[in-house]
Amino acid sequence: MSPYLALLQFGSTGWGDEIAWGVVVTVTLALSTLPFGVVFGLALALAKRGADPALRLSANIYTTIFRGLPELLTLFLVYYGGQNVINSVSAAFGGGPQELSSFVSGMVALGFVFSAYSSEVFLSAFKAIPVGQWEAGRAVGLSPRRIMGLVIFPQLIRISLPGLSNVWLNLLKDTALVSVIGLADILRQTGVAARVTREQFFFFGLACVLYLGLTLLSSIVIGRIETWTRRGEVVR
Template sequence: MGGLFSAPGSFWAWIGYIFDPLCGPAGVFTWFGQSTILACGDAGWGDEIALGLKTTVAVALLTLPVGLIIGFFVALGQQSEERSVRLASGIYTTIFRGLPELLTLFIIYYGLQILIQSVLTSFGYEQRVEINAFVAGMIALSVVFSAYCAEVLLSAFRAIPRGQYEAGYALGLHQGRTLGLIVLPQLIRIALPGLTNLWMILLKDTSYVSIIGLADILRQTGVAVRVTKQAFFFYIIACGLYLALAVISSIGLSYIERWAKRSGVRR
């Protein structure tokens, strides 16, 4: 079985190396960091910081779709005709928008372990259970992101005239097809500016996962600071990486917004 997965694993490791912006063949540290403290390999801290960058990006990219999906259904719940569903959705957004992100992370990281351990103990399983820090961080950021996302999507839902729904029903479309074909394209265009702001906030919030031991940018630079005692230098590197992610995100999101506006005009 190990041989079966070794080839795909080596392939993805090779892909990760090729496209590594810091320590890959065309990486910044590979070209400009050799013979310095940022050299890749055993000679410097380049590999460690590159790993932190990959972890930060992975947490953010995996959190985004999960948070969007949860936020979408919570926003639908807030518009439900069922009072209990509206109440539950409102409580969800109030809790996770009101709690500090760090506290939410601690509650999920430690509380989820306690909950799972209690359930397993009731079935006679006594061994200690530990939650993966990456999974816990992603869940915590997802629920916080989804709470804010739900409010943005709710505002977008309310900005769509009721006549749009009635037009779909008049064409013989059921509620699901009306939502998917008529409402959803408009919802995306209206909510996109707010969602882009939430993405930028999410990028910064990924730094919280360093508290539970996940090797993101902030944790890796923190380890380098403790070993080398060059705090200012490495924290400037961390600033540069976060700002680079923000600039790249801004360029990509600007393109998406222009594409959405063109799509709206064509319709």
């Protein structure tokens, strides 16, 4: 057996189980962050289009902050700042110190960033939908909520998918940042293996392959979703 394959064996003799767990953690973190980022990003886009100036200003400030800050700094602020807030609240109610998990910190921090970028994607998609769609809905007697749900939202998802796919791929890569706060993702597990075995090139190369594999799989899935959303379009 090749010595490199021996390093990837499962059990006490290799690093296969640790790295496999790192893949599971990375994928779970990205998938857990996705719905929070999409829903909050859509809410931010609606706020930016709303009639309330204070709401528009708040949404713009939010996106400016989290698009402008480095993702690693956002992660540190959530992890350490959130820990301080939780401990302060716990102490105020007579409780002891509480620990904020690395997974939750990573999900919240990446969710802030993902929602900021996805809001811009949704905002652009809204602008791409003709105003006549709203007017047509009102003309047939639909309420604004039904116009949004039946007419605008399906088009919004189809138009925003290419932009959201790019944001998703960035999110998938940004999950590597959580390794600095102790979460056992792909990068942390391969880094530990590299330090212990002194096979840095092999294990970091393996991390590259794993991230590229996840990116390729995501591209295939997103491509099929885009094909499905365009199933009703007329071929010209």
